[in-house]
Amino acid sequence: MSLLNKEEKKTVRTFALASFLNDLGSDIIYPIWPIFVTSVLGANMAILGFIDGLGEALVSISQAISGYASDKLRRRKVFIWTGYVFGAVSRVGYAFSTAWHHLVPFRILDRAGKIRGAPRDAMIADVSSNENRGRNFGLLRTMDNLGAVLGIIVCLVFFPILGYKNLFILASIPSFLAALLVIFIIKETKAETRIYKGFRIKDLSNNFKLFLFLSAIFAFGSFSYSFLLVFSKSVGFEIFFVPVLYLLFTFIASVFSLPAGKLSDRIGRKPLIMVSYVFWAVVCFIFIYFKSIEAILIAFIFYGLHKGALEPVQKTFVSELAPQQHRASALGTFQMVVGLCALPASAFAGLLWDSFGIEAPFCISLALTFISFVLLFFVRQEKR
Numbered sequence: 001m002s003l004l005n006k007e008e009k010k011t012v013r014t015f016a017l018a019s020f021l022n023d024l025g026s027d028i029i030y031p032i033w034p035i036f037v038t039s040v041l042g043a044n045m046a047i048l049g050f051i052d053g054l055g056e057a058l059v060s061i062s063q064a065i066s067g068y069a070s071d072k073l074r075r076r077k078v079f080i081w082t083g084y085v086f087g088a089v090s091r092v093g094y095a096f097s098t099a100w101h102h103l104v105p106f107r108i109l110d111r112a113g114k115i116r117g118a119p120r121d122a123m124i125a126d127v128s129s130n131e132n133r134g135r136n137f138g139l140l141r142t143m144d145n146l147g148a149v150l151g152i153i154v155c156l157v158f159f160p161i162l163g164y165k166n167l168f169i170l171a172s173i174p175s176f177l178a179a180l181l182v183i184f185i186i187k188e189t190k191a192e193t194r195i196y197k198g199f200r201i202k203d204l205s206n207n208f209k210l211f212l213f214l215s216a217i218f219a220f221g222s223f224s225y226s227f228l229l230v231f232s233k234s235v236g237f238e239i240f241f242v243p244v245l246y247l248l249f250t251f252i253a254s255v256f257s258l259p260a261g262k263l264s265d266r267i268g269r270k271p272l273i274m275v276s277y278v279f280w281a282v283v284c285f286i287f288i289y290f291k292s293i294e295a296i297l298i299a300f301i302f303y304g305l306h307k308g309a310l311e312p313v314q315k316t317f318v319s320e321l322a323p324q325q326h327r328a329s330a331l332g333t334f335q336m337v338v339g340l341c342a343l344p345a346s347a348f349a350g351l352l353w354d355s356f357g358i359e360a361p362f363c364i365s366l367a368l369t370f371i372s373f374v375l376l377f378f379v380r381q382e383k384r
Contacts, residue, residue, distance in 0.1 A: 008127040012136050014185045015120055018178040019140055020147035022084055025174035027151030028167060031243030034229050036164055043100040049350025051107055058111035059339045067118030067332020076119035081182040083116025088175035095168035122328035125319035131265060134316045138261020141312040145254030152247040207380050208321040212337055214375035219341040221368030223349035223361060231287060231358055232296050245300050252304025260309045268381050269317035272309050277373045279306035284366040288359045
């Protein structure tokens with residue numbers, strides 16, 4: 001094995017371990033997040049949708065800014081470790097919040113921590129080839145989800161002992177460790193001296209723009225997982241069992257992400273993305289027409305399959321559709337557009353839920369998923 005290949009593998013594995021640690025911290029609190037916001041701090045479903053949607057919108061904006069800045073400055077590393085620090089500090093803030101209004105600034109800081117996303121994904125795409133890029137993104141997502149699985153287990157074990165405040169503080173520690181890993185292990189190559197002329201939408205191909213458009217349509221209908229958890233509570237799941245549902249779909253996603261990435265290296269990205277849309281449609285169908293505990297469990301399995309297929313393969317596809325010199329900017333722009341759709345998506349879903357019933361947001365999502373699926377046929381991909 002050449003020295004270059006060793007360095008590339010070390011880079012991918014370090015980012016995978018850092019992602020594992022960060023998601024460990026995040027998912028210590030995510031299973032109890034919707035219950036904390038609604039039952040402890042007194043927010044209704046529309047406010048929960050607003051807070052979750054605001055967070056996703058900020059994720060998108062922060063990734064677009066950091067992607068462009070990363071390409072312009074020819075620096076990736078500083079954005080990555082700073083993002084982990086932001087996430088850690090925000091969880092300490094959650095611990096001391098006593099009303100839902102207090103969550104807003106810390107939610108902003110938490111999601112601004114996603115400035116790490118586009119620069120990190122660009123680094124992974126840069127050190128990968130077409131033959132292993134899907135696998136590398138799949139490995140990253142697998143470690144994300146494995147960290148989430150362990151985080152949920154920690155939540156289930158320690159929440160009855162620690163309560164909300166101490167659990168949130170505990171959740172900050174892994175992200176601080178992730179920042180240290182990136183600072184001390186990742187080596188960044190010296191910046192090129194050429195002048196970066198900036199990034200414009202016209203630098204992207206029509207093919208990229210079509211995929212961006214259909215992904216935005218899909219994102220508008222794929223609201224926060226919080227709605228699935230609260231829906232399950234309304235069907236009859238006890239509060240203590242809600243984190244188990246989160247654990248179920250996260251575990252399924254962790255198992256499926258790497259095989260999905262590897263399969264996309266062989267047969268292409270589009271078929272896997274199409275399959276992920278079908279999985280989400282099955283979830284919506286079950287939540288609309290079935291209210292039994294058994295059906296909800298099946299729905300969460302399909303939700304895990306959906307996440308496992310979509311997230312790594314979609315990033316891989318975007319990184320390949322983008323011009324290499326604008327890779328971080330394009331990744332950030334993609335996340336911005338898709339994420340900005342999340343604010344009205346979750347907020348609108350909350351209003352539909354409160355106004356027309358729990359099935360309404362799933363009916364709208366099912367229709368938007370079908371539109372995205374059809375449009376995906378017209379996106380070109382490289383032959384393999």
